[in-house]
Amino acid sequence: MRGEFEQIRKVWAPLAAGAPGAYDLRNDAAVVRPPPGEELVVTLDTLVEGIHFLADDPPELLARKLLRVNLSDIASMGGRALGYLLSTAWSSRIDDAWVEAFAAGLAADQAEFSVHLLGGDTVRTPGPLTLSLTAFGSVAQGRGLTRAGAAPGDLLYVSGCIGDGAMGLLCRRGELRSLSLQEQDYLEQAYRLPQPRMALGQALLGLASACLDVSDGLLADVSHLAKESGLRATIEAPKVPLSTATASAVAADPEMFALALSGGDDYELAFASPPSHQGHIEALSQHLGLPLTCIGHFSDGDGLVVLDREGEPLELGGRGWVHF
């Protein structure tokens, strides 16, 4: 493998071209300039081989997922993406070709999301490949969305479909063979290459009263919204939007519904919005070509209530799992 300095020059510096504050990665630190009137939104995620991904995951997709899960956190605050720092601890199996493929994945997503590499650190490890990414975004001062802020009576929405991440991981493990190959491909792709909802997040400034991205699982994450807002959240389970593929998996095995609601890795946005904005949310959904589904509401109280088709509460376990 190339030495550190050569790797920086050949592989990483091209990813920093176009970001003046990155100084072509030749400085001790980088400069990030939020646009006038905006403040920085910062987040960090770490992925470890064997824990968060598998050794044979394609490096291009791994790179893109690492960037996207961080961008999703920026989106959940209503921020727009600016750039990122990258920490890579290479294990002994990683060679130059692997690093180049990883960088190619980043390059593809840099173009898609208009961000640049700003700096980072490259080291070696005797352990598993360990990747950490710090993403920067910006949002109008004091206007960033948080998990707190939902009011009693606010409606609860989610974007896109829920459960594809969890089903995709099962496909990845070869545990959903009953589905068609096309469905398996769709789900595995959803797991491997989530879509951070950047445009939605920014459009929700002024429309949403609270927001987060669904990374821990819908039930756990809606519980977070309820707790941080000091309210009770109610989810009407039959309203939760499922893709055709996830619906197939649930049809084949009804227990998969609990997994769809509690598994993570969806990276959709869950948000609260007052009923008066219902029309705006519908128009926004049309405009973005992205389903925004009302799946429940917030009320005085605490905790999370999940209702079944008959309006009866489903019993919830401690870690967000639905026990039927």
Added chain:
Amino acid sequence: MRGEFEQIRKVWAPLAAGAPGAYDLRNDAAVVRPPPGEELVVTLDTLVEGIHFLADDPPELLARKLLRVNLSDIASMGGRALGYLLSTAWSSRIDDAWVEAFAAGLAADQAEFSVHLLGGDTVRTPGPLTLSLTAFGSVAQGRGLTRAGAAPGDLLYVSGCIGDGAMGLLCRRGELRSLSLQEQDYLEQAYRLPQPRMALGQALLGLASACLDVSDGLLADVSHLAKESGLRATIEAPKVPLSTATASAVAADPEMFALALSGGDDYELAFASPPSHQGHIEALSQHLGLPLTCIGHFSDGDGLVVLDREGEPLELGGRGWVHF
């Protein structure tokens, strides 16, 4: 070991108290507000057990070093520190007591450097303990110091003493037994707990034309200043300031001088400044109680020349080592 959420609540949230943008670590992302007229300076360093530190290094000191090496990068741009994000991948040997000691080290340095934890990610690893820290600082817009900017005729300065980091590592390994225990303690402490030169960095805005921190070794780092400024740097080796302890090590083994100049981990600032500022630099040194020593100059040309006591060039190897 505590679960992730309990660890966040008990260990990490107290380190975020006092930073409004950290939302008590209960949000997807944090907000960083640079003071009016300032922009963000960002940097990241990653430490892996067995590569950058040893398993029996005290967690308090390890935490402080991790923070300090990043703050040193902020200082080298003339920035003031604002806060940081932390990525921790815990190996199987790490228990709650270890994590608490690590957090206590961070708490101590948070107080010393007026920074707060803003967020991060906590995961487990089957490999070695891996720590990554992203530090944020701020500097007046467009005024941050970089490695480029030295002019022909500028003088080359370093703060403090050079070589203590490299000698300290040798002490740590028990390889400098000829020194007194007091000297060994002093050097090991210098290695374990570097002093980021925050006040100096900020005071150099307007005085220095280029600056970096000495982390790769004085010779390599001055070469960086020369290269990025498009100049030749000349170091007069006898002028390089050594601590009494490092001078003792050199007296006992003259080859240690090469190691002092080429070893890393000093975290002093090396900077260029026009001769017209000489009086200001001397006054600043007095004011800070910190030696600022002129050890050479910049001129047209390229590369690094190191002169011995007789003004004869010493031959340099490719990786910054002096070969006598």
